[in-house]
Amino acid sequence: MSLFDLSNKVAVVTGATKGIGRGTVERLAEHGARVVVSSRHQVACDKVAAELDEGYGKNGVRIAHGVACDIESLEQIEQLAERAAELFDGIDVLVANAAILPFVGPSAHTPTDLFERILTKNLHNNFRLCQAVRPHMANRGGSIVLIGSLAGLVPFPTLMAYSIAKAGLAHLARCLADEFASDGITVNCVSPGSIRSASSARSGVDEDSRRAAAVPLKRVGEPDDVAGAVIYLASTAGSYVTGVTLPVDGGRSRLSPANRGVPTGHRRLWDVDLNDASESADEALE
Numbered sequence: 578m579s580l581f582d583l584s585n586k587v588a589v590v591t592g593a594t595k596g597i598g599r600g601t602v603e604r605l606a607e608h609g610a611r612v613v614v615s616s617r618h619q620v621a622c623d624k625v626a627a628e629l630d631e632g633y634g635k636n637g638v639r640i641a642h643g644v645a646c647d648i649e650s651l652e653q654i655e656q657l658a659e660r661a662a663e664l665f666d667g668i669d670v671l672v673a674n675a676a677i678l679p680f681v682g683p684s685a686h687t688p689t690d691l692f693e694r695i696l697t698k699n700l701h702n703n704f705r706l707c708q709a710v711r712p713h714m715a716n717r718g719g720s721i722v723l724i725g726s727l728a729g730l731v732p733f734p735t736l737m738a739y740s741i742a743k744a745g746l747a748h749l750a751r752c753l754a755d756e757f758a759s760d761g762i763t764v765n766c767v768s769p770g771s772i773r774s775a776s777s778a779r780s781g782v783d784e785d786s787r788r789a790a791a792v793p794l795k796r797v798g799e800p801d802d803v804a805g806a807v808i809y810l811a812s813t814a815g816s817y818v819t820g821v822t823l824p825v826d827g828g829r830s831r832l833s834p835a836n837r838g839v840p841t842g843h844r845r846l847w848d849v850d851l852n853d854a855s856e857s858a859d860e861a862l863e
């Protein structure tokens with residue numbers, strides 16, 4: 578059996594209809610997992626689930642279901658955990674991937690309500706999501722992968738609240754690793770650098786050549802780069818790893834601040850609600 582085999586595992590992925598999450602559910606299904614595809618929109622979740630069924634289902638047995646959940650809602654987070662466990666009789670893997678980024682700009686200009694929203698929804702709500710899945714993972718091992726960010730490892734001046742929330746996720750992984758070990762559950766954080774996705778286009782960092790120039794490996798990352806790290810941590814291959822933060826950034830977090838490169842595109846989008854701009858972001862990617 579492959580060390581990376583996920584047959585009979587049940588994986589729940591938030592923010593799974595686009596970008597990193599979409600790439601991750603594809604690879605989880607390819608490695609044998611049954612998958613709960615989640616994002617805010619049920620229709621989009623169902624569409625991705627149907628694509629996974631079509632690609633990886635066997636003999637008409639469903640291997641994927643869509644369950645809408647806005648990670649801004651604690652009620653929906655509870656419901657996601659309950660519904661996912663019900664659909665596939667338990668949960669083995671959680672990929673807490675969805676995030677919000679409603680403000681980009683200088684820290685001093687960050688409105689108080691947005692600062693609080695970014696911290697609460699990206700950090701506290703993911704903590705609640707981990708708590709909600711825990712009982713469904715107990716006694717079957719389990720792996721939680723929090724999707725952090727390069728911004729949580731090194732400061733980005735125009736993304737302060739987001740950076741702090743993402744740094745918090747790395748520490749949340751360390752804290753929960755300790756606590757959840759008694760249930761045999763591993764908790765880790767994967768911190769992507771610039772990855773080609775809808776949100777990276779939206780925030781103006783989809784200028785590939787400039788972004789690639791700031792990366793020691795000289796390329797922008799792909800969703801598969803992150804998916805590979807998730808598969809490792811979720812499978813037997815990574816089962817003795819817990820409480821770590823794994824940068825998936827082409828080496829960028831290892832650079833000195835002067836060489837790290839700040840996305841200039843962020844400045845153009847100060848005060849824009851990036852969640853509301855999702856359609857134009859998708860268009861920009863095409």
Ligand SMILES: NC(=O)c1ccc[n+]([C@@H]2O[C@H](COP(=O)([O-])OP(=O)(O)OC[C@H]3O[C@@H](n4cnc5c(N)ncnc54)[C@H](OP(=O)(O)O)[C@@H]3O)[C@@H](O)[C@H]2O)c1
Pocket residue numbers: 591592593594595596597598615616617618621646647648649674675676677724725726727728768769770771772773774775776777852855
């Ligand atoms: N791309 C990068 O360069 C990069 C770098 C570092 C870290 N990250 C992190 O990687 C994760 C994924 O980013 P991405 O670039 O792949 O994003 P993306 O391409 O914009 O996709 C975002 C996904 O999340 C869903 N979503 C948005 N708001 C949500 C909410 N409130 N509740 C639940 N789902 C929500 C979206 O679907 P709906 O709109 O239908 O809800 C979509 O499926 C995020 O945590 C981000 O911080 C990304």
